[in-house]
Structure formats: C-alpha cells, structure tokens
Amino acid sequence: MSAARQLSLEVNGKRHNLQLDIRTTLLDALREHADLPGTKKGCDQGQCGACTVHVDGERVLSCLTLAAQVEGRQVTTIEGLQTADGVMHAVQTAFIEHDAFQCGYCTPGQIMSAIACIREGHAGTDDDIREYMSGNICRCGAYPHIVAAVRDAASRLKTERAL
Amino acid sequence: MTQNNAFELNRRTVMKLGVGAAAAATAGVNLSSEKALANNPAKSQSPALGARLSRAEGPLKVSGQARYAIEQKLENMAYGVTVQSTRPAGRIVSIDTSAAKALPGVVDVYTPQNALKLNKPTVYSKGGGATEEFTPLQDDVIRFNGMHIALVVAETFEQAMEAASLLKVEYEAGDAIVDFNDPKAKSQPIDAMAAAWGDAATALANAEVKVDVTYTTSREYNVPMEPHACIASWDNGKMTVWEPSQWVGGARRVVSDWLGIDIEDVRVISPYVGGGFGSKIGAHPHVGLACAASRKLGRPVKVSLTRPQTFTGLGGRPATRQNLSIGATKEGKIVSIVHESWNETAIDELHVEACNNVTKIMYATPNLSSRLNVVPVHTVQPGWKRAPGENPSAYALECAIDELAYALEMDPITLRLANWADIDPSSKLPWTTRQLREAYAAGADAIGWWKRNPKPRSMREGRELIGFGMASGAYPMLRTASEAKIVFHVSGQIEVLSGGTDIGTGTYTILAQTAADVLGVPAETVAVRLGDTILPRSALAGGSQQANNLTGAVDRAAKNARAALLSLAATDPKSPLAASKVTELTLENGRVRPTRRPSGGISIADLLKAVGRNTLEVEGNTFAPGASEEMKNGADRSFAQMKASLEGGVSAHSWCAQFVEVRVDEDFGTIRVKRMVAAFDSGRIFNPKLAESQWIGGMIMGLGQTLLEEGHVDQRDGRTVNANFADYAVPVNADVPGVQVISVGIPDFQASALGGKGVGEIGVVGVAPAIGNAVFHATGKRVRSLPITLEKLA
CATH class of the missing domain: 3.10.20.30 (Beta-grasp domain)
Known part of the structure; x- marks a missing residue:
C-alpha cells in the first residue's frame, strides 16, 4: 500500500x-x-x-x-544544461558536431555522464573515455563518435578554463 | 572516417539554424520564428545533397527537447501495465484479479475472462500492416512464455505495477516445444523461397575440393533504447495513437483492424523514434490493448512494456541453422553451392528468415540449390532484425568461403575475385552497379590485409594472438513510390511534409537538403515535418528504402513547387512580375527573378504577400502517372506497392566488404576486436556524415551479434532467462574499437530516382563472418556458431 x-x-x-x-x-x-x-x-x-x-x-x-x-x-x-540565454554546454555542441547519436534516446544520459566523466578527470585518453562511458548503452552504435565528442569537449573546456 | 570538412557548417550556424528548423519540424507550429531568416534569405550552399550537414534535429535531441511518442502530455491519462504468461503452452484456467482490483487507483483489469475486444489484424504477407496475428486476451490459449495475458489499468504507473504483480493465474499445463533442435519439433519447407539452377547435387559430388559445414546463429533481440510503448487516446469515435513507429501508415492500418473502425478515424503520430532496427515496423499487440482500453474507458491510456517484457512482447531475429556445401575446382572455381536453412517461428505463425538472400547472388556458380525451412516452437513470433535474411545468409556463406580459401590455400579475396559474378547468377539479370571490387581494394588497403601472415595462429603480440578476417555482403534494393508536399508560408518558412519517420537515420536532414537544392535555399531554412498519418503517404522506414523513396518524392514535390511559384509570379495580376512569362523567370537563392536580371526579383515570402496568400502548398510523388488512390493507399498501408531488387529487369543491391583485426587472449580465450574497417557501395550518399554513422552503427551491432548476443531460453519452461540489459549483453563503449568506413559507391539511377542505394542495413551484413574468420586466423580454431564466446574457443 x-x-x-x-x-x-x-x-x-x-x-x-x-x-x-x-x-x-x-x-x-x-x-x-x-x-x-x-x-x-x-x-x-x-x-x-x-x-x-x-x-x-x-x-x-x-x-x-x-x-x-x-x-x-x-x-x-x-x-x-543550457544557459539562460540558450547557449549549449560544450558537450552538447560536441555531440552534434561529431554526430554522436542517431535516434537520440540514450543521448541525454550519455551527455550527463560525459559531463561528469570530464569533471571527474576521466577523459584524458580515449581508453579512459570508453571505460567511464560504458555505463551508457547506445544501441545505434554511436560509440566512436561519442568518444570523439567527449575528447573534443574535454579539450575545449580545458582551454576555456585556462583562458 | 573519411572526413571532408569543406561542407561542415560551423558550430554557430548549426546552433542557430538547426534549432529553428527542427523545432518547426516537431511541433508543426510556431513557424514565425523563421521570419527574420526568410526575409533575408542566405545564399544557398549548393548542392546541399551530398554535404556533411549535421543532424537537423540534433539540437533538440541533445537538449532533451525532442518529444518522443509517449512523452506527450495528455489530460486524465491512465497507465496500463501488461501481465505476461509464465508458462510456454497450455491454457489459462482462471485469473484472480480481486487483490489487484482492491488496490486504490486501479481502474480495471482485463483478462481473457473479461477481454477487451480486438479483431485479428491482417499481416503484411496477406496485404495488411501487421507483423504478427497474435491478438492478446481473445482466448485462453498459451502460445509462448511471456505472452500478454492481462492488462491492468490504474491512475498511476506505480499503482498499475503493483496491481499487475497481484494477479493469481491458474494454468493448465500443455506440451511445449521451446527449442528448434527439439526432436519433437517439425520443420516445414518454404518452397516459394527455394532457389535452384543446374544440377547442384551432382556437381558437388564430383567437385575436387569441398567444404561441408553447418553454421548456427542464436536468438537475437533488437533492443532499441526506447522500449516499446504507446499512448492511445479515444476521442469521439476517433483513435489517436502516439507510437514509436518505423511505419505510421502500417500502424494505422493495424489499429483500424484491431478496433474494427474506419482507417480514416485513426491517426498515428511518431515524431521521433528511439531506435527500432526492424522492431518498430509493426505495431505490436500491447498497442492493441492500449487502444481497446482507451476506447473502453474513454480516456487516454499509456502502455509501456518494461524492458524485460520487450523480449517477449515482440520478437527479435529467430535462431537459425544452415547447412552449406561448396564445391570447387583445384584452381578455385566454384562449381556448386548446396544450401539448406532452418529458422524457428511461432507455434502458429510464419516468420521466414531468408537465409539464402546473399548465398544465391554473391558468386558465379553454374549449379546451386537452396531450400528454406521453418520450425514452429512456442516462442513469440520472431521479427525483423536489421538485414533479416541477408545477415545470417552472409554469415554462413562468407565463413564457408573462407574455409574454402584455406582448403585451396588461396587468399580469400583472390578466391572471391576468381568467382566474380558478372551478372546476378540467380536471376541472370545485369547488376545496376556493383562496386564490390573497389570495396575489396579499399578495405584491404585500409586494414593492411596484404601485410598479414595468412597462416593461422602465426601472428601474436605477447600473449595475444592476432587475427585478420574479411567478408563481404549484399543488401537488396527495395523501393516504394511515395508522396511529399512542399509548403511555402508567407512568413518565409518553407516546409517539407511526409508521413515517413526519422528513426535516427537522418530523414529530417536529407529531405531538407533535397528540397533546398531544387528551391535554391539553404537546407537549414527548410523545416521538415514527419511521422504522422495526416501527412503525405509514405512507405515504411525499413528495408533500407526510405531515404531513396522520400528524396525521390521530395525532389518531385520541390520541382512542382518551383514551377508553381514561377507560375504564380508570372500569372497572378497582383504579382510584381506579372508582366513576365514563366519561361523567363528563375528561382534562385529564395528569390523569383527574371532570368536576365540577376540582381532583381522578389523573395518567396514577398511574392505570397503581394498576391495575398498565406501559403502555397504543392505536392509531388513518384507514383506512375495515373496511379489510383487505392494504389497510393496500398503503398502507405501495406507492402502491395513495394518493388524488389529485380524491378525493371536489373538486379540492384548495396554491397560491402568488411575487414577486422581481432586479438585473442591465448590463456583465457577472450576475444577483442581491435579494428574494424569496411568499404560500402551504397550508391550516391545524400549526407556522408549521417550515412557513416549508420554504417558504423550496423558494424557495431554486428560486433554484438558475433561476440555477445544470445537469448537464453530455459529448456524447462521456455522462459527467456536473460531478458534484460545486464544479461543480454549488447556492445558498450569499451567493447568498440576504432572503426573506419569508406564509401566506394557511385550514383545509381537505375536503383533509385536520385541515385542512392540502401545504407541502414548493409553495415550489419558481413561483420559476423569477418570476425569469425579473423578468430580462425588468430587461433586456428573454426567456431561455427554465434556468438563466438570463450568457452567455444577452449
């Protein structure tokens, strides 16, 4: 009850x-x-x-x-994730640029995990990204593009922090 | 990936334009957001078709704004949860619903004892849109473990779930056949799908070199990330269903069958689809339950299968077995192929996995015989999983060819080229295009094929055995005539309308690209609306045909629209260009102008304003002239108008050559795919960025099929033991290596109106044999059953 x-x-x-x-x-x-x-x-x-x-x-x-x-x-x-004036998070834009999804259904979860993965310092190498992003299944098989997007976003965020 | 960034839109443009276009596509409202843009039309980046544009609906998908079917907000919605049988056969004696009905919030419980009336739907093979005849609750017969036997409806999801757990079902046991290897199972030949030429048996008997092998594949599941679910809403004699669908026209037909109402009173809406891979072509039985419950209760009902329920609420690829014998001369000329296959099917329904689709067309052989059989067992009716037929067909054939190559001590590519089929050996018709030699060359070069030592178990790095393998494959061209509509709005917005769906394949994007080229506007300014039966008729997003069907239809519609605009400009007395002749006008960069005055003219929006119109709607289609409404409806709601690969006296297929490098741990037998490379002939590619994603996705699904995926059935009671994502393992990111894809196709205008061939399914063809052959090369052990797991290597 x-x-x-x-x-x-x-x-x-x-x-x-x-x-x-x-x-x-x-x-x-x-x-x-x-x-x-x-x-x-x-x-x-x-x-x-x-x-x-x-x-x-x-x-x-x-x-x-x-x-x-x-x-x-x-x-x-x-x-x-977007700012009040609609600017997307670096991970979101990287997902679009690298075509890191197809049907888009796993994508919100992938992006939330990717942000944490980068923040936790696990986006240093492609193998690290693969390992720490493996809790998010993508049946469309966008994995290589997800790795590329996370790597790219991590490097952009690093550059932004350095500026 | 082969990258060409010349056409890549910069990030800012994507963000700015993509959102607006896709927002309009989703809602079909608020089109005014494009006003500013349309009044100052940008120069078009011509040609758009073929450019690497990012996914039009991408901004919506990455921000959680794309509303999938069951994410609609409806007033007074109830939640339905189905209950599935825990026995494989027999009958239901009684279902005690009293405890469930006593719970607060429970609206009603439907069982065979107080069934919701549903008619049997017409299956596609009999001219309808259904993929299974099974109609739940209509009798007390148990057909398989996991079939729907009740529907609980409650005010909340939590209440419905609890109530569903409280039903007490009394069964009467029945004899079950749960495995197609059970000696009690009786196979049935499917004579209509057999193939034969020459005298295959004699030629095989006399062949100098033979391979004679049996290959098996396991029960596999599509498991798209979005579980199968729907919202059905009965309102005033009409039914609206939000259903994740690869084919809204087919679903509409099935709903009208189930409910016994006019198809015109059914609307099916499927704006985004969270993956399907063949499993969302048909509306499955839970949708019927939702519809009937909504009609009975007079309120919207949402029914979502739980993830475990999706394993038996609908079927995946059936288990298959293939006996394959190939005979050849000592020089490597194939003289005979003898093939027979079996696949499981539901106990009282027919699903044929066409395991000879590739077998009979790949190589020139003077003699061939192939027979298909089905084996009825107590299972959910199997369904289509990506490249149904072609996938297992290529698995057995391309492994056997590898075995033959080793028997002949020939290189596997050389053997394939030695048996090159100049024409389709099955139909004796010429190919349209077959860039398969180019695929072999490109793939071999990219993976370093010729640098390997071909001897089995000859390459290693430490404890890891290294293996290279290759295989090829084909997927037939299917085609169905379709309609599309272009709408010009006075706001400047241009819309493309089609009932087709985007299941992650890129339909939103490529249809905008198609229209943009004809209308001379940037693709980003064209909004595309899809996935709704109120939109122009389209065949299914399945069989790798939709991109070709719909680009053809949109191209026609856009050309008609261009003509209509010019005519309007020349003939409407209120048009500033009314003095012109149609033949003297041009549509370029979103402006109608006299051909001889490059700087003048009027924007489309201003033209509509001038002549006092809010919209101009123009249709186009690829039906033959004079096609009747019945034919057009047939194309939309059945397979009646679908044309197969031999249409027009030519044989049209996509082709692939797959190459992999694997590493096998010598001590543990664990297999890791190190690299995957594939070259594809999919004809003209409408958007390489999105096509590459589909190819790669298919290859990864193939990796899962080869190394991980296997439905386990409890032999005692037919229960699917591993009906969840932890136990039915699909590839995760860490399983997937670097993947390279190469396009070797050329435009093929015999295959389709705009020269494309199929993309979505060819990626999963040939992966399993390439990996299997690589595992043999690495280890010297030939595993002839999927998945190739470590215990089979021991």
Whole structure:
C-alpha cells in the first residue's frame, strides 16, 4: 500500500511541488509529473544509463533513485544544461558536431555522464573515455563518435578554463 | 572516417539554424520564428545533397527537447501495465484479479475472462500492416512464455505495477516445444523461397575440393533504447495513437483492424523514434490493448512494456541453422553451392528468415540449390532484425568461403575475385552497379590485409594472438513510390511534409537538403515535418528504402513547387512580375527573378504577400502517372506497392566488404576486436556524415551479434532467462574499437530516382563472418556458431 505525499524537488534551479506516490522514482517524477521527459527510461533497472541525471553535481541513475531521496538536493537534468540565454554546454555542441547519436534516446544520459566523466578527470585518453562511458548503452552504435565528442569537449573546456 | 570538412557548417550556424528548423519540424507550429531568416534569405550552399550537414534535429535531441511518442502530455491519462504468461503452452484456467482490483487507483483489469475486444489484424504477407496475428486476451490459449495475458489499468504507473504483480493465474499445463533442435519439433519447407539452377547435387559430388559445414546463429533481440510503448487516446469515435513507429501508415492500418473502425478515424503520430532496427515496423499487440482500453474507458491510456517484457512482447531475429556445401575446382572455381536453412517461428505463425538472400547472388556458380525451412516452437513470433535474411545468409556463406580459401590455400579475396559474378547468377539479370571490387581494394588497403601472415595462429603480440578476417555482403534494393508536399508560408518558412519517420537515420536532414537544392535555399531554412498519418503517404522506414523513396518524392514535390511559384509570379495580376512569362523567370537563392536580371526579383515570402496568400502548398510523388488512390493507399498501408531488387529487369543491391583485426587472449580465450574497417557501395550518399554513422552503427551491432548476443531460453519452461540489459549483453563503449568506413559507391539511377542505394542495413551484413574468420586466423580454431564466446574457443 502506498500513500501520496507532497514532495518539493529542485530541478534545474526551479522548484517543483509534486503530489507523488512515495514509491515514485526520480525518473518517473521527472517524466510523468514534472513535464521533464528529456531524461529517458531505457530499462528502469539501472542497466542502461539512459536515465542519468546529476544530483548535487554527481551522476546518479534516476530510475534507481526515489524522488523522495532527492528532497533538499539539487537535481540537474538534460533540460538544465543550457544557459539562460540558450547557449549549449560544450558537450552538447560536441555531440552534434561529431554526430554522436542517431535516434537520440540514450543521448541525454550519455551527455550527463560525459559531463561528469570530464569533471571527474576521466577523459584524458580515449581508453579512459570508453571505460567511464560504458555505463551508457547506445544501441545505434554511436560509440566512436561519442568518444570523439567527449575528447573534443574535454579539450575545449580545458582551454576555456585556462583562458 | 573519411572526413571532408569543406561542407561542415560551423558550430554557430548549426546552433542557430538547426534549432529553428527542427523545432518547426516537431511541433508543426510556431513557424514565425523563421521570419527574420526568410526575409533575408542566405545564399544557398549548393548542392546541399551530398554535404556533411549535421543532424537537423540534433539540437533538440541533445537538449532533451525532442518529444518522443509517449512523452506527450495528455489530460486524465491512465497507465496500463501488461501481465505476461509464465508458462510456454497450455491454457489459462482462471485469473484472480480481486487483490489487484482492491488496490486504490486501479481502474480495471482485463483478462481473457473479461477481454477487451480486438479483431485479428491482417499481416503484411496477406496485404495488411501487421507483423504478427497474435491478438492478446481473445482466448485462453498459451502460445509462448511471456505472452500478454492481462492488462491492468490504474491512475498511476506505480499503482498499475503493483496491481499487475497481484494477479493469481491458474494454468493448465500443455506440451511445449521451446527449442528448434527439439526432436519433437517439425520443420516445414518454404518452397516459394527455394532457389535452384543446374544440377547442384551432382556437381558437388564430383567437385575436387569441398567444404561441408553447418553454421548456427542464436536468438537475437533488437533492443532499441526506447522500449516499446504507446499512448492511445479515444476521442469521439476517433483513435489517436502516439507510437514509436518505423511505419505510421502500417500502424494505422493495424489499429483500424484491431478496433474494427474506419482507417480514416485513426491517426498515428511518431515524431521521433528511439531506435527500432526492424522492431518498430509493426505495431505490436500491447498497442492493441492500449487502444481497446482507451476506447473502453474513454480516456487516454499509456502502455509501456518494461524492458524485460520487450523480449517477449515482440520478437527479435529467430535462431537459425544452415547447412552449406561448396564445391570447387583445384584452381578455385566454384562449381556448386548446396544450401539448406532452418529458422524457428511461432507455434502458429510464419516468420521466414531468408537465409539464402546473399548465398544465391554473391558468386558465379553454374549449379546451386537452396531450400528454406521453418520450425514452429512456442516462442513469440520472431521479427525483423536489421538485414533479416541477408545477415545470417552472409554469415554462413562468407565463413564457408573462407574455409574454402584455406582448403585451396588461396587468399580469400583472390578466391572471391576468381568467382566474380558478372551478372546476378540467380536471376541472370545485369547488376545496376556493383562496386564490390573497389570495396575489396579499399578495405584491404585500409586494414593492411596484404601485410598479414595468412597462416593461422602465426601472428601474436605477447600473449595475444592476432587475427585478420574479411567478408563481404549484399543488401537488396527495395523501393516504394511515395508522396511529399512542399509548403511555402508567407512568413518565409518553407516546409517539407511526409508521413515517413526519422528513426535516427537522418530523414529530417536529407529531405531538407533535397528540397533546398531544387528551391535554391539553404537546407537549414527548410523545416521538415514527419511521422504522422495526416501527412503525405509514405512507405515504411525499413528495408533500407526510405531515404531513396522520400528524396525521390521530395525532389518531385520541390520541382512542382518551383514551377508553381514561377507560375504564380508570372500569372497572378497582383504579382510584381506579372508582366513576365514563366519561361523567363528563375528561382534562385529564395528569390523569383527574371532570368536576365540577376540582381532583381522578389523573395518567396514577398511574392505570397503581394498576391495575398498565406501559403502555397504543392505536392509531388513518384507514383506512375495515373496511379489510383487505392494504389497510393496500398503503398502507405501495406507492402502491395513495394518493388524488389529485380524491378525493371536489373538486379540492384548495396554491397560491402568488411575487414577486422581481432586479438585473442591465448590463456583465457577472450576475444577483442581491435579494428574494424569496411568499404560500402551504397550508391550516391545524400549526407556522408549521417550515412557513416549508420554504417558504423550496423558494424557495431554486428560486433554484438558475433561476440555477445544470445537469448537464453530455459529448456524447462521456455522462459527467456536473460531478458534484460545486464544479461543480454549488447556492445558498450569499451567493447568498440576504432572503426573506419569508406564509401566506394557511385550514383545509381537505375536503383533509385536520385541515385542512392540502401545504407541502414548493409553495415550489419558481413561483420559476423569477418570476425569469425579473423578468430580462425588468430587461433586456428573454426567456431561455427554465434556468438563466438570463450568457452567455444577452449
């Protein structure tokens, strides 16, 4: 038996007050209740990475996280990466330039993982990128282009930091 | 990849233009955002077709703004969850739904005891759009483990999931055949798909050198990242379905069959598709349940299969077995090919994996015989997985050719060239184009084929055995006539409309490129709307045909549109160019002008304004003149109008040559693919950047098929044991090496209107044999079953 509960989630800097079944995952809260379907459901059991979001800056699988667990924490989704005036994150532009996706369904998760991968310092070599991006399945097989995009974005971000 | 950055748009342009164009494509509204752009049309970068433009909908996809089918927000939507059988055969005695119905939020539970009425849909082979006849809940028969036996509908997803777990099902056991190697299984020949010429048996018996082998492939699953799911919304006698679909026209037909309503009262919408690879061509049975529930309840119902449910809610590639014998002279001339194949199919339905599609056309042989058989077992009806038929066909053939090369002590490429088919040996018709020699040469050069030591187990680096392997393949040209529409808006926006879908293949992009060239505007200023049955009729995005079908249709529509614009400019009294003759006008860079006055003229938007029109809509199609509405509907909703590879007295195919380098750990038998190189003849390439992605994706899917993917079935009860992404392993990034693809095609105007051939499927053909042959080269051990796992190397 479950009870509905009022939860207040902060997603992409915006507060969402949602009446949710306490069993609701963060993924379903985003997709079905907060009208933020950019985060994708690929398996709903923590095996594919499509639902990757950031909670307090760290990547988590939103399908294995209850919405109630992230109250009081900062959630960032794919919809929250662009600046207020619409400028995309370097990883997003790199994904477009390198054609690092086809159907686009795993892409939000790939991008959220890639940002964390770069931030965590695991984008130094192609082999590192392959290893640390292996939690995100892409059935279209865009992997070589994903590696190229992450490598390129990492180098751009490094240059930007140095400036 | 072969890179040519000359056509690469700079990042800023992509961001600025791509977003606007794709936004219009999605919503079909808010087109005014393009106003500023259209009033000052940029010079077109001609020709757009063939340029390496980035994906038009890319900005939407990387920002989470592309709304996939079930991401529509509808009022009062209920959630449906299906329950699947846990037995492979027998019947349902009863289903106790009381505990489920007692839960708060549960709207209703449907079982065979209180079934939602669904008619049996007409399958494609009988002129319909369905890929399986199985119609859930209509009787108490269990046909396979994992078939839908109930639908639970609740106010929330969580409530529906819990309720679904509470059904108590009582079964009556039945005898099941869960494996196509079961001696009780009875195979059935498919005579219509057999092939024979000469006297293959005698020629084989008398051949100087023979290989006689059996190759098998496992049950495989398409597993696109977006699970199969839909929203069905019944409203006032009409049904709207948001369904991830490779073929909205087919889905529309199936929905009308299921519900017994006029097809005109069904609309299917599929704006983006999260991968399909053949598995989203047909609307599968859960869609029928969603539709029937929505009609019954009078509210929208969303039904999503869980990831495990997708393994039996629809079928993947069936397991196959092929016996193949090749006879040759000592000099390496093939004298006979004898082939027989078997594939599993559903216990009461027919799916044929055409395992001789490549076998019968690859090499010149004076004698051939090939027979296909199906073996009914208690499984979900198998389906199409990328290059159905061609993929396993090329696997057995190209491994056997490698075996023959070693038996003859010949180089495998030399052997292939020695048996070059100047014409299609099966139909005796001439090829349209066959750049396969060029593919062999380019691939061999890129991987360093001639530098290897061909002796098995002769190359190593430390504990790693090194192997090189190659294989080739073909994919037939399928074609269906289609329609398209161009709409000029007074805002300056130009739209291309088609019911075809973009499943990640680049349809949004290449159709804009096609229209742009004809209309003389930049591709980025053309918005493309797709994936909706209210749009012009299109065949499926399957069989590697859609790009060619739709570029042809859009080219016609755009040419008609150009003529209509010039005519409007010359004949409408309010047009500033009304004094001109049509023949004296030109459309260039988005402006209609007198041909002799390069600097003058009027923009399309200003012309529409001047003549007082909001829009100008112009259609075009590739149907034969005088084609009836029935034929056009047939092209859109069935396979009735589809033309196969031999249309027009020529034999049209895409071709590939695949090369791989593998490393095999000598101690553990683990296989890693080190490099993959492939050369493709897909004719004219409409957008190399996107075509390369498809080829690479196909190769990686082939890598998974060869080394990882195998559906395991519990022999006791037919349960798919590994129905999830952890246990049914598909390639992840760390599995994938550097991949190089090379285009060797030339425009082929016998194959298609604009000279393209198929791209999407040829990439997965020939990968498995190339890897298998490389593993043999590395280890000296020939593994004749997929996947090639380490225990088979032991």
